[in-house]
Amino acid sequence: MAEVLSQSQIDALLASVVAGGSVDDTQPKSEEKKYRNYDFYSPKKFTKDKLNILKTSYESYSRIASSRINSLLRITSEVELATVEEERYYEFSNALADTDTLTVINAKFRGSEEVTPIYMHISAPMMLNMIDRMLGGAGEEERDSYSGYTYTDIELSLYENIVKHLVEIMGDAWSNYLEVEFEINKFETSNGLLQEMRTDEIVVIVVLKIDVSGSTGMMNICIPATLLSSMFTIIEGKKAPRGKLVGNEDKTTQQIFGFIKGSTLDVTAKIGDASLSLKEVYNLKEGDIINMIKPKNSDVDVFIDENTWFKGRLGVHNKNIAVRISDVCKKL
Numbered sequence: 001m002a003e004v005l006s007q008s009q010i011d012a013l014l015a016s017v018v019a020g021g022s023v024d025d026t027q028p029k030s031e032e033k034k035y036r037n038y039d040f041y042s043p044k045k046f047t048k049d050k051l052n053i054l055k056t057s058y059e060s061y062s063r064i065a066s067s068r069i070n071s072l073l074r075i076t077s078e079v080e081l082a083t084v085e086e087e088r089y090y091e092f093s094n095a096l097a098d099t100d101t102l103t104v105i106n107a108k109f110r111g112s113e114e115v116t117p118i119y120m121h122i123s124a125p126m127m128l129n130m131i132d133r134m135l136g137g138a139g140e141e142e143r144d145s146y147s148g149y150t151y152t153d154i155e156l157s158l159y160e161n162i163v164k165h166l167v168e169i170m171g172d173a174w175s176n177y178l179e180v181e182f183e184i185n186k187f188e189t190s191n192g193l194l195q196e197m198r199t200d201e202i203v204v205i206v207v208l209k210i211d212v213s214g215s216t217g218m219m220n221i222c223i224p225a226t227l228l229s230s231m232f233t234i235i236e237g238k239k240a241p242r243g244k245l246v247g248n249e250d251k252t253t254q255q256i257f258g259f260i261k262g263s264t265l266d267v268t269a270k271i272g273d274a275s276l277s278l279k280e281v282y283n284l285k286e287g288d289i290i291n292m293i294k295p296k297n298s299d300v301d302v303f304i305d306e307n308t309w310f311k312g313r314l315g316v317h318n319k320n321i322a323v324r325i326s327d328v329c330k331k332l
Contacts, residue, residue, distance in 0.1 A: 044086055045202050045225050048206050050232050051178065053269060054084050058206050058221075061173035065208070068165050071191045075213050082207040082218070090199040092222045096121065096191050099150050103163050104185040104196070105170075107227055109178070109234065116227040119220075120163065124149040126210050126217020131158045139215055151189070160187055166219075184282045197224060204228060268303040269312065269323045300327060 262283030301308035310325035
């Protein structure tokens, strides 16, 4: 059966004949579905929620660091979080020159003996700018000769002094989640000699942008995945409800009652009631007797807080006044 042309195809055919051209086959082409490439060699270890914890912590760190730099240099500065990216360690090390100075910082959890190193790098132009301002200058002018710059002994001493202030406040940035102690281990002027991390180890690189009176630079913090995994485990453990058991619901109920049974309650024994006038109370003296208007062998009420729970008899136990429970008023 011959193919039947649509009206639009007929109109296109007539227009082409009038124009003296040929008819193109204008069949709609199906759009090719695009897929996101996934690098199986470098799988992502941390979810967005966990990276958001890092972002929140280092946004707080940025605010504290900005105040610390302001007080140190006595000039207006601003520190802000640029990016938080999960990468391989070689991507961090390859971006550095062989003579770049790295600060090796030990991170330690409270109550744990394990110490994990993290790296901090501040770009040479920004560090020299801060050193110059610390010495009373107007700041180093930006130039192209900073690539592979080697610090002098005096500059390195001032470098250590500045970094010491920036490391001291790292624990405060994490204080909302957990207690971590950060302390400087050493300063390495040849980063190629560092052996604490493997080249293919997964790390998270935190990039902070520093602006000191119009001069900008970067501070990079390289955190190994092993340290972050331990930190996130502790944080998730704190979020779990206290006393929660995985398994039988009856066991959970028993544990809840166990916590309740450990509570402290006030127990009061009431002998009886008496009504006296204000004049009689005023005239009371040592040796007077107040009539409780109850038989001497009658029960006393035992209160738990403000509710009567038991009936009892007064007596003596180990030379102390005591109450023997004779009846239960409420079912426990």
